[in-house]
Amino acid sequence: MYFPEESEEEFELNIVPMIDVIFAILTFFIISSLFLTRSESLPVNLPKAASAEVQERTRITVTVEESGDIALNRDAISLEALQAGVQDLMTETQETVIVINADEAVTHGRVIAVMDELREIEGATLGIATERE
Numbered sequence: 001m002y003f004p005e006e007s008e009e010e011f012e013l014n015i016v017p018m019i020d021v022i023f024a025i026l027t028f029f030i031i032s033s034l035f036l037t038r039s040e041s042l043p044v045n046l047p048k049a050a051s052a053e054v055q056e057r058t059r060i061t062v063t064v065e066e067s068g069d070i071a072l073n074r075d076a077i078s079l080e081a082l083q084a085g086v087q088d089l090m091t092e093t094q095e096t097v098i099v100i101n102a103d104e105a106v107t108h109g110r111v112i113a114v115m116d117e118l119r120e121i122e123g124a125t126l127g128i129a130t131e132r133e
Contacts, residue, residue: 060089062118064102068110083117090123101129 062082063071070077072085090096098118102111118126 058090058096060086060096060098062086062098062100062114064100064106064111064114066103066105068106070114079113079117082114083121086118086121086124090121096121096124097127098124099127099129 061073063074065071070079070082072082073089077085086096086098098121100111100114100118102114115126118124
């Protein structure tokens, strides 16, 4: 019996469709991640001005540890020197946001003392950091 010899063709793997699928998935994740950022502010219609400029904002972090110790941008500082230390950091920009990171166990009075020191600084906006539940 005669069996015709089967011709073996070279196997080719076309990866172009696979690359298209990978780029489509990558595009989906990039675009969907843009919608994950959530702005937690009230919607307002801001007035328009032809001479508007972007204002620089400095973010300064004041940490009140469980022991009551205070740190200014991770450097230990006393309560009395806190106001001067923040003002030294504010000299370059016009507006500053000061975020207070206070430990849960810190007494209310210690946080109020820090806030009183910081409220006397002109051009500073106070914020208290929290974590979501």
